[in-house]
Amino acid sequence: MKRKITLKQIARELDVSISTVSKALRNSAEISDDTKQKVQAFAKLYNYRPNNIALSLKNRKTKTIGIIIPEIVHYFFAKVIRGIELVANRRGYNVIIGLSNESFNKEVINMEMLANGSIDGFVLSISKDTLAQQDYHHFYETINQGMPIVMFDRVVNEVNCDKVIVDDLKGSKKAVNKLIENGCKNIAIITTKDYVSVGKLRTQGYLEALEDHGIEPQSDLILKIVEELDSEDHLEDLEAEIEQLFKENKKIDGVFAVNELYALTAMKIARKLKKKIPEDIQFIGFTDGVLSKHATPSLTTVSQHAQTMGEQAAELLIDKLENEDDEENYQTVVIETELIERESTK
Amino acid sequence: MKRKITLKQIARELDVSISTVSKALRNSAEISDDTKQKVQAFAKLYNYRPNNIALSLKNRKTKTIGIIIPEIVHYFFAKVIRGIELVANRRGYNVIIGLSNESFNKEVINMEMLANGSIDGFVLSISKDTLAQQDYHHFYETINQGMPIVMFDRVVNEVNCDKVIVDDLKGSKKAVNKLIENGCKNIAIITTKDYVSVGKLRTQGYLEALEDHGIEPQSDLILKIVEELDSEDHLEDLEAEIEQLFKENKKIDGVFAVNELYALTAMKIARKLKKKIPEDIQFIGFTDGVLSKHATPSLTTVSQHAQTMGEQAAELLIDKLENEDDEENYQTVVIETELIERESTK
DNA sequence: TTACCTTGCGAAAACGTTTTCGTGTTAAAA
DNA sequence: TTTTAACACGAAAACGTTTTCGCAAGGTAA
Numbered sequence: 001m002k003r004k005i006t007l008k009q010i011a012r013e014l015d016v017s018i019s020t021v022s023k024a025l026r027n028s029a030e031i032s033d034d035t036k037q038k039v040q041a042f043a044k045l046y047n048y049r050p051n052n053i054a055l056s057l058k059n060r061k062t063k064t065i066g067i068i069i070p071e072i073v074h075y076f077f078a079k080v081i082r083g084i085e086l087v088a089n090r091r092g093y094n095v096i097i098g099l100s101n102e103s104f105n106k107e108v109i110n111m112e113m114l115a116n117g118s119i120d121g122f123v124l125s126i127s128k129d130t131l132a133q134q135d136y137h138h139f140y141e142t143i144n145q146g147m148p149i150v151m152f153d154r155v156v157n158e159v160n161c162d163k164v165i166v167d168d169l170k171g172s173k174k175a176v177n178k179l180i181e182n183g184c185k186n187i188a189i190i191t192t193k194d195y196v197s198v199g200k201l202r203t204q205g206y207l208e209a210l211e212d213h214g215i216e217p218q219s220d221l222i223l224k225i226v227e228e229l230d231s232e233d234h235l236e237d238l239e240a241e242i243e244q245l246f247k248e249n250k251k252i253d254g255v256f257a258v259n260e261l262y263a264l265t266a267m268k269i270a271r272k273l274k275k276k277i278p279e280d281i282q283f284i285g286f287t288d289g290v291l292s293k294h295a296t297p298s299l300t301t302v303s304q305h306a307q308t309m310g311e312q313a314a315e316l317l318i319d320k321l322e323n324e325d326d327e328e329n330y331q332t333v334v335i336e337t338e339l340i341e342r343e344s345t346k
Numbered sequence: 347m348k349r350k351i352t353l354k355q356i357a358r359e360l361d362v363s364i365s366t367v368s369k370a371l372r373n374s375a376e377i378s379d380d381t382k383q384k385v386q387a388f389a390k391l392y393n394y395r396p397n398n399i400a401l402s403l404k405n406r407k408t409k410t411i412g413i414i415i416p417e418i419v420h421y422f423f424a425k426v427i428r429g430i431e432l433v434a435n436r437r438g439y440n441v442i443i444g445l446s447n448e449s450f451n452k453e454v455i456n457m458e459m460l461a462n463g464s465i466d467g468f469v470l471s472i473s474k475d476t477l478a479q480q481d482y483h484h485f486y487e488t489i490n491q492g493m494p495i496v497m498f499d500r501v502v503n504e505v506n507c508d509k510v511i512v513d514d515l516k517g518s519k520k521a522v523n524k525l526i527e528n529g530c531k532n533i534a535i536i537t538t539k540d541y542v543s544v545g546k547l548r549t550q551g552y553l554e555a556l557e558d559h560g561i562e563p564q565s566d567l568i569l570k571i572v573e574e575l576d577s578e579d580h581l582e583d584l585e586a587e588i589e590q591l592f593k594e595n596k597k598i599d600g601v602f603a604v605n606e607l608y609a610l611t612a613m614k615i616a617r618k619l620k621k622k623i624p625e626d627i628q629f630i631g632f633t634d635g636v637l638s639k640h641a642t643p644s645l646t647t648v649s650q651h652a653q654t655m656g657e658q659a660a661e662l663l664i665d666k667l668e669n670e671d672d673e674e675n676y677q678t679v680v681i682e683t684e685l686i687e688r689e690s691t692k
Numbered sequence: 693t694t695a696c697c698t699t700g701c702g703a704a705a706a707c708g709t710t711t712t713c714g715t716g717t718t719a720a721a722a
Numbered sequence: 723t724t725t726t727a728a729c730a731c732g733a734a735a736a737c738g739t740t741t742t743c744g745c746a747a748g749g750t751a752a
Contacts, residue, residue, distance in 0.1 A: 004462070004491055006708060017732045022710060032730060047487075051463040053402045054611075054708035057737045062399065064442070064464075072427050078419045085418070085445050094459065096410070096442040099431050116350070117397040117738090118410075141393075198578070214680065240625055264640050269644070290421075296611050296642040352738060363702045378700060400738035403707045464710090464735060 005046045014042060015070045032179040040127030056117075064094045065317055066119035068110055070102045070127045070154075075289045076123070076306045080152065083310020084123055091318050093120075104129040108138045120321050121148040126156060127155040134194050150317045152309050154197060164315040168198050168286075171302045173212075174207030174228065175256050175284040178300075180213050180337060182282055182346045185252030188221040188245060190262040198239045199224075202286060212327050218247060233263065242269045253283045263299055267344065283344040297343035305335050351392045360388060402463075410440045411663055412465035414456055416448045416473045416500075421635045422652045423471070426498065427434030429656020430469055433665075437664050439466075450475040454484045466667050467494040469659045472502060478541060494666045496659045499650075500543065509661040510655050514544050514632075517648045518551030521602050521630040522686060524646075526559050528628055528692045530600030534567040534591060536608040543689065545570075547602045548632060567595060571608065588615045600628045606635040609645055613690065629690040643661040643689035651681050 009019045016035065024031045024039035025048070031039075042048075056062040065088055067079045081097070088095050096119060098110030108126045115120075122142065131154065132134070139159045143149055146237050152164040181186050189206045192199030203222070210217050223245045225238065243266055246252060255270075257263035263285030267277060275281045277297050285292055285301040292299040353577035355640075357364045358544050362381065370377045370385035371394070402408040403454045411434055415423045427443070434441050442465060444456030453473050460468075468488065476482070477500065484504045489495055498510040525533050538545030549568070554565050571584065588611055592598060601616075603609035609631030611624060621627045623643050631638055631647040659680050 002492075005709095008708075018709085019711080019733075020731060023709095023731085026417055026710085030730065035730080049458070049462045051403075051708050053399060053408065053463040054737090055710085056399045057403050057707090057739095058709050058711095060737065072431070073424045075419065078424050081443075082418050082445065087447075094444070094464065096440055097427075097431070099428065099435075100441070112395070113398075116395045117399040118440065144348065146348075173431065238419070241455065268642070291636060291640050294637050295640065296614070351730080353740095354738075364739085365703075369701090372740085373749095376700065381700080396740095397738050399741085400707090403709095404739050406707065441711060469734090 006051070007048075010039065010042055010048065012045070014038060014081075025311075042176070048189075055127055061120050061321075062118060063092060064096055064119045066096050066098065066111075066114040066122045066124075067312070068100055068107060068122060068124035070100050070116075070125060071078045072097070072099055073289050075265070075291075076287060076304065078290060079306035080125075080313070081309035081312035083312075084255065086307075086308075087311050087314040088320070093314075093318060100127040100130075102127045102129055104133055104135065111138050111142060115142055115145065115147055119147075121150070121317045122315055123150045123152065123310075124140045125152050126154040128196060131156070131197065148320045150313045150320075152313045154196070157252040160330055162313075162330050163184055164313045164316065164332055165332065166198075166304045166309070167334050167337055168201035169205040169208070171288060171304070172202040172256065172258070173209040173221050174288065174337065174339050175210075175300075175302050176206050176209035177282060178341075178345065179254035179282055180209065180215070181257065182278075185215075186221065187215075187256060188223065188249065188252045189268055190223045190225065190242065190245075190255065193224050193226060194196050198289050199258055204287060206256055206305040221245075223254065238262070239269060243272075246270065246273055253280060254284075256284050256286075260285050260287040260291045260299070260301070263301075263344075264295055267295065267297075267299070278344055278346045282346060284339075292340075292342065294306075295344075297342040300342045301340050303338045303340050305338065309335050312324060316328040319340070352397070353394075353650050356385065356388055356392070356394065359434065365653070372581060383565065384572060398664045401496075404592045407466050407667075408464060409438060410465045411440055411660070412442050412457075412460040412468045412470075413445065414444045414446055414468060414470035415451060415462075416446050416471060418443070418445055422499075422633065422650065425634060425652035426471075426656035429658075430660040431652035431656075431658040432653075433657050433664070437660075438666065439660075445515050446473040446476075448473045448475055450479055450481065456609070457484050457488060461488055461493055465493075465664045467496070469498065469656075469663055470496050474542070477543070479500070494663060496663045496666075498655050498659045499538060500613045506675050506676055508659075508666065510649045510659045510662065511678065511680055512655070513680050513683055514542075515551040515554070516545035517650070518548040518602065518604070518687050519555045521632065521648050522552050522555035523558075523631060524687075524691065525600040525602065525628055526555065528624075530628060531561075532564075532567065532595065532597045533568065533600035533602060534595065534598045536569045536571065536588065536591075536601065536603040536612060538604060539570050545604055547590070552602055567591075567598065584608070584611050587616060588612050589618075592616065592619055598627060600630075602630050602632075603631050606633040606645070606647070609647070609690075610637055610641055612680070613641065613643075613645070623690055624692045628692060630685075638686075638688065641690075646688045646691040649684045649685050649686050651684065655681050 007021050011021045021039050024036045025043055045256055085095050105144045134160055137156050145157035150162040154164055155163045194200045207217055246269055255266050257266055263283055267283055270281050285299050287301060288304045289307040294303040353364050353367045357367045367385050372383045373388055389437045417423060422619055431441050446453035496508040502509055537549045540546045593614055601612050603612055611630055613629055617628050631645050633647060634650045634652040638647040647677055650651055
């Protein structure tokens with residue numbers, strides 16, 4: 001087991017100085033061709049590679065970007081990561097991942113951990129917990145220390161930084177418009193509580209679409225799920241709530257759900273209640289998921305282009321890292337959604 | 347925008363030496379209580395945190411583990427990562443991720459990149475490309491340089507390192523046994539070509555289960571899908587192959603599929619052919635996926651405990667990193683599978 | 693008074709680089 | 723012969739830590 005070779009060792013073996021070795025390897029004009037050849041041959045033989053940590057310390061940049069997300073076992077986030085990794089790699093960066101697990105504390109700890117020199121900047125999506133508590137001091141502090149942040153999907157306006165978001169409002173309008181065009185008269189929405197910004201926006205899109213078509217929104221057709229029921233572990237509770245919605249509103253003929261799980265669960269209940277999809281009732285979800293495609297019937301959905309979001313976020317961050325000039329010039333990139341029609345709509 | 351504060355700056359402000367500051371912060375007995383208090387108060391005020399990169403360089407360890415996986419948009423791998431991250435974090439480590447995208451070259455480049463000081467060790471799953479080419483020099487070199495590797499799921503015996511694997515053979519025997527017990531007489535298997543090691547093992551388990559029950563295997567009930575049809579993009583071709591299987595063997599009353607996609611596609615075809623699930627035909631898949639749970643009918647499946655795999659792999663790696671003693675003592679941990687019964691079986 | 697011990701702190705090395713600046717040697721120009 | 727310039731290389735600083743060692747001042751024991 002031989003340790004990695006260093007400049008110092010090469011220098012000692014070849015009886016030259018460390019500086020000479022360094023310069024020879026970087027093909028400096030200062031060094032004679034003879035010496036260069038000798039050094040380069042030796043370095044190749046021993047497979048010399050500069051130590052990244054030493055370079056990071058010297059250059060005060062790590063060529064690494066930190067990703068903080070609430071959850072990795074989630075198609076949307078996984079796709080975003082893929083996008084980030086793609087452009088990061090292309091531009092010579094590595095990615096290091098921290099999971100907040102939707103917890104404020106873990107988000108803070110992870111960020112503090114990474115901010116102490118390990119990375120050059122963050123790409124992140126805010127945890128639900130943080131959104132609920134509305135405590136953003138860790139973002140401010142990070143930015144204040146000169147470390148750029150790019151937020152995606154779950155962002156918060158009051159923090160001044162680059163952002164990449166989905167046009168949630170327009171996307172959900174698209175979906176609800178579709179349902180209306182398809183003849184639905186009583187469209188329900190299954191959404192989250194308002195403090196989840198995307199939930200709020202999607203609800204707003206739903207309301208605007210109805211209004212645009214002169215339909216009076218009915219509060220009993222709006223089901224706001226509490227966050228705790230969001231996970232896979234509380235499926236039964238979620239099912240119960242949705243079943244109640246359907247039973248109390250038998251005339252529902254269209255459902256817009258703000259995520260895949262809500263949509264699929266709703267379809268399940270509908271089937272249980274002997275409703276035919278899409279004849280009796282039509283469904284549209286909002287997400288970039290696997291489930292939609294393989295569900296029975298397959299689910300019409302508003303696609304968010306998750307990978308594109310990741311790519312854009314990474315580009316924004318690296319641009320900022322490499323151009324010290326446009327310091328305070330923050331952008332918000334809006335990614336257009338796309339309605340993918342499948343079997344759950346007519 | 348104030349940069350992060352360093353020991354040197356604190357020393358200058360307080361008019362003491364850097365050593366004194368360092369010792370005071372670590373509560374060294376060498377330093378008087380007066381000075382300690384002064385320094386610690388100042389450090390807290392300016393929120394001093396040691397620079398990770400400098401520590402890494404000094405200690406020659408980064409407290410970071412590198413993960414190399416073929417693909418992140420994949421429930422199984424995402425769950426493994428979650429497991430790794432969980433124990434890594436608990437034990438004070440960060441994780442940095444490289445995606446090989448199933449390519450040999452990207453695997454090599456990513457590993458070389460990270461091996462130059464950025465991480466202390468690897469947790470990885472080998473790309474298909476690498477398995478096909480059977481070129482493992484990058485693993486040997488990494489290990490030779492004193493950097494430990496833990497392989498999971500897709501491993502290769504000839505490389506000497508810690509491993510975490512699923513008992514594929516036993517798992518598929520369990521599945522096929524279940525089908526037999528449930529009364530299936532003509533059980534088909536939908537699997538991959540043999541060079542994918544897990545596919546081979548699962549096929550073997552299928553054959554052994556049949557043999558154990560005195561059932562003669564029929565070659566026309568064994569469908570080996572070429573890898574190219576594996577992706578979501580070639581669903582139609584996959585469907586065609588499966589439809590042909592069903593049409594040529596009308597007596598099939600049980601199907602064991604080595605992954606989720608094959609199983610769901612097969613169920614789709616069965617429905618199309620007006621077969622009732624599970625009355626006419628029963629299905630079992632092999633995976634830790636979301637699809638199984640939410641499919642209609644939901645799919646009975648052999649769970650691999652992906653998260654546990656990740657946890658075990660991380661524990662193995664960190665143990666090795668922190669005990670220089672048992673250098674050459676490599677383990678292979680086998681994770682037991684679990685049959686999760688759902689609606690696709692009686 | 694001398695010898696010795698304790699206390700409290702600083703200098704310096706080390707981790708592995710890159711880069712600036714200085715310097716000795718040789719050859720060309722004056 | 724003297725001056726100058728080009729050439730080839732080395733010393734040292736810097737990035738931010740931790741740690742070993744040395745040392746001065748003051749106190750105590752002989």
